[in-house]
Amino acid sequence: MLKDLTSRCQCKPLFVSDELPHYGTVLGELFHELIPPVPTGKPGRPRNPERVIDSDLDYATVHKTRQGARVVKVERKVVHGCEQQVLARLEDSPSQTINTAYIERTNLDWRLWDAHLARKAPTVARSIDWLKAKFAICVACYNLIRPHETLSRGEDRIFRPKTPAMAASVTDHRWTFSELLAYPALCQ
Structure with missing residues (x-):
């Protein structure tokens, strides 16, 4: 579904989720570059290429601290991308804060x-x-x-x-x- 979404977008959208680790894994799989390893000259199997996440990926998470059934604290964290860039993108959205x-x-x-x-x-x-x-x-x-x-x-x-x-x-x-x-x- 994310591949379909990104194929239709002119630029990468701002991704916001809770802290479920699967989201970060999928985004890393989808938006990365493979950097080939430097040849060592030694015999044997070559090392695998290194995955480097795209610098223009903006991904933020929301962490909710609960006491019982009540949310007592909400923490927002930019996981990938620059915080200023994420805030600039939020200015154009209906919500001015990172939320889910x-x-x-x-x-x-x-x-x-x-x-x-x-x-x-x-x-x-x-x-x-x-x-x-x-x-x-x-x-x-x-x-x-x-x-x-x-x-x-x-x-x-x-x-x-x-x-x-x-x-x-x-x-x-x-x-x-x-x-x-x-x-x-x-x-x-």
Whole structure:
């Protein structure tokens, strides 16, 4: 999924996550250069190339300290990239601080829409291809069909249904589900 995302972006996005170590591992696998080792001239197998993470990768984490069920402290840390560069990128975003609220909300939406993505669910995705196809439909519904409250209220506070695709000027209207399924790219 990250390869697909980065292939569509003009520049590397700012990545923000909790401290689950898998995120850093995947980002390191995806955004790195292989530096060939200096030949030693000795017999035997040559050393493996060294992985160096791209200098333009911006990745930050959020650590929440809890006492019982309450969050008592939130620490933000830039893992890869320059802190000034991360802060400059945040100035252009709706949130001015490093947080995981948007992605946590989006993950909740995906889990509600697809039982295979739910935590501790008895369902199992038997095919990765079917899972990818269902997820693509969920993403399309999220962006083209479902109006978002924060996008739909203007300065006059009157509700006018607006989807993320409308806000990004990708489309001029809210799509119907029939229109989405009839779109030629999805029918192939």
